[in-house]
Amino acid sequence: MYAVVARSTITDFEQARKFLREEGIPRLSQMPGFISGHWVRLGENAGASMLLFESEEAAQAAKERVETASPPMVTPISVEVGEVQEHT
Numbered sequence: 242m243y244a245v246v247a248r249s250t251i252t253d254f255e256q257a258r259k260f261l262r263e264e265g266i267p268r269l270s271q272m273p274g275f276i277s278g279h280w281v282r283l284g285e286n287a288g289a290s291m292l293l294f295e296s297e298e299a300a301q302a303a304k305e306r307v308e309t310a311s312p313p314m315v316t317p318i319s320v321e322v323g324e325v326q327e328h329t
Contacts, residue, residue: 242276242325243300245292247307253314254282260312272306274299288315293325 251257261280269278274295281289292307294300300322307320 242328243294243297243322244325245290245294245300245303245307245320245322247290247292247320248283248318249288249290249311250286250316250318251282251288251314252286252316254288256314257288257312260314265312269303269306272299272303275303293328297322297324 266278269275269292272294276293276295278292279290283289290307292300292303294303304320304322308317311317
């Protein structure tokens with residue numbers, strides 16, 4: 242199992258949340274190998290996410306999507322893929 246871990250600057254949380262619920266989650270959940278996603282608000286203008294995938298290839302494809310298809314109110318700071326060591 243592999244994770245895409247991202248940190249972002251978010252200029253409008255309400256619009257970002259609306260985009261995530263209406264467009265982001267439906268698209269991500271249809272990606273091959275998708276397991277789950279978790280999104281966290283960190284203060285006034287930052288957020289983090291962790292997306293889990295069955296394979297490294299699927300995670301890499303999701304990483305590219307996050308880097309290139311984020312909505313205008315979300316600016317990725319870092320996006321990384323790593324192998325999940327433990328999961329409960």
